[in-house]
Amino acid sequence: MNLRSSWVTETGQTREDTRLTQTGVTTMTNPVQVRSGVLPGSYGGQYRLSGFWTFGSAAMSVTVSEGRAVIQGEISQGVFPVTLPASEVVTFAPGNATYSRIDLLVLRVYDKLYDGGTRTEATIEIIQGAAEQSPKVPVVPPRCLPLYEVTVPAGASAGNGGIPWASSLKDLRTPVVALGGILPVEGAVLPGAYPGQYQDAGGALQRWDGGAWVSYPSALGSIIPNSASSTPASYTGQYRDSTSGRLQRWDGTTWVPVVAGPYFVDNRDYGDTTSTAYTSTLAGRITNPLTLNFVAPPSRAVVISFGAKLRSTSPDFYAYMALKLTQGATVISDLEDDYATVVASKHMVSASSTYRQSGLTAGATYTLTAFFRISATTPALTGGFDNTFIKVDPLP
Template identity: 35%
Template sequence: MPVRSAWLINRTTTDSGQSRSDTRLAPTGTMAPSGALTSVSGVVPGSKDGRYMMDALYVYGDTAGMTANVAPGRAVVQGSPAAGAYPVVLTDYTQITFDDGDANNPRVDLVLLRVYDAQFAPVSGRTEAVLEILKGAPAPNPEPQPVPEGAIALARVNVPAGASVGTGGLDWSKAVYDMRHTTVAAGGILAESWNRDSKGGYAGQYRDNASQLQRWDGARWVSYPRHIGGVAPQGALAAGEYAGQYRDEGGRLQRWDGSVWRPIVPATGWAYNNDGGYCKSTTWVEAVTDTTGPSISAQFTTPVSGAVLVTVGYFGSNPVDGAWSKMTAVIRLAGAVVLPADEQRAAQATGKNGHSVVHTFRVTGLKPHTVYTAVGAYSSSATSNNAWVDNRFIRVDPML
């Protein structure tokens, strides 16, 4: 029967009593889970004076040569799901010695804390917990061997070609890369680890990444300050994590629309050209003739209201009295016209005497937090009338 208990019946009392695997599998002092029957392997955090995340099982070298030290500490090592999680302790400082480097190529070794259990892996013929060096294969660009089941990696050690005691050994300031990661009791907050790629064990688990509290949402770690309803601090997010998320960007609040960040309080759109040109078309055109800037356009982002005020203006004159020129703006979205030119939304300059004219009109019903473009449009009273327009501008102001 698969129902097994711990601390109920002692194995010495009856053959159906508690076994060692019963003790490991039963939820007594449950560590952070990684599955229904498995726990997160890792080092138990803590330091003597509380200044550091963890002192335990630190790998370091303090003398020239090929020998390193491993500090005492406690850890949990998950075996196979059937074997359970093994609590392991190293009670004293322990030395480990690396083989000499290959004559031609470097290699990468791993320092492991490993559990052998002949009950579940009879091929090994061993039942013990050990510190072990998993020697890598020499290569021009070496990679470490995979971490075996029933083991955790404490450090990665780079062994250069030709390294030996006779050549000065390893440069411990550069050779060791710390690979320890922490584990805590179920419901506890995982301490900062160098292994940032470790997945959470369940949705709702928390960890400290040294600067922020993060929550595992079932697929990734999400920093708590920028979780739903939070504002991400400056520099924390290149891309948003959900549509409607906000971030601080240089003191300006921005909203993630699902693909790009948009200013939550949009800036005024503006376009201007002070080189004069003329229009002789009796229908609306978006360019004038005889100028260095035939067309002008102002890009703008709509506010949450979807409403803006568009202002157009220019300095206009005509060859004869009674003739006129007009300017308005066409509103486009991704090139498509959403609001065409219309004389009721136009500024008009009539007659020979040059004068400035301005007109403002309201546009509503635009998509919030969306980039549009306002393009200048012009017309003349007759094809024979070279209607001059100068100092043209478009201004688009958000209506909040």
């Protein structure tokens, strides 16, 4: 029978039995095997991962700090727990005269029952790479947990300054935690083993949904904080606090403001017209017409304000400014004197109008265009307009 157990049989419990039935410090990768890695933790709780931290302590030597780890063997071999109770110094071979190389600093387990050799022990050792013009990382043997990549420059030796540790050490350590524990992510982000597994990705708590790591705020339906605003959206309707301080909603394609607007456009150039019919072009202006696009909010209603400094050349006649509302080629609200801003004065007078526009289609884009006219052409009259503006405020 292949079923293994610990502390049941009176005699004959093997080392394999013990390794295969451990259920302590293990982050599962499948129903039988676990992830190889380093146990998290640090003195004083300041760092996520201090076990086996390595630093250059001499020209060609590093000091490997104390730590605990687990190393998964073959599926029938089980997992090997290892502990370094005190720091250890490891020395690298001198560099090649011509080319640099990449070495691996690893934790390695030898098991003669599987290796076919004579050793049965756990070691800290260096797997030396080949010196080449474009050096490659050496192949990792079985039952090996890489800790660091170390680039050894050409000609590096104790006599000429050794290895530049600040730039040569690449941390490869990854953490593991007890079954069911929240995994602190360091290094590569690996797939989860079961739906409902959690990991701390630094900026966000994430849950494995069976195919991807999903940020925890989305699972709750709460608002993603701006500290994690780079987190990808998980569903249409999700909200986040953007780095600009605006509340946004994921529409299935992009993040859009929850409350759009306000929308505003103005033209501070003076312009005039002698037309008694509404025209969108004013003489003397560089830019014509004055238009404003806006997106209708979920309430389907907005407040529209518009105005200008107006005058007519006679106080007995009127200068008009009115708006036309369109959606594409469709006119939604046409020009009407009753809703225009009107002034009868030969002096410039500031005037504006405000009204509510309802019945819009939520999410549709509309355009407001300003039109102008004078009430009569006899005698020769001119309507003057300056500081014209249009403003749209979406209603909640």
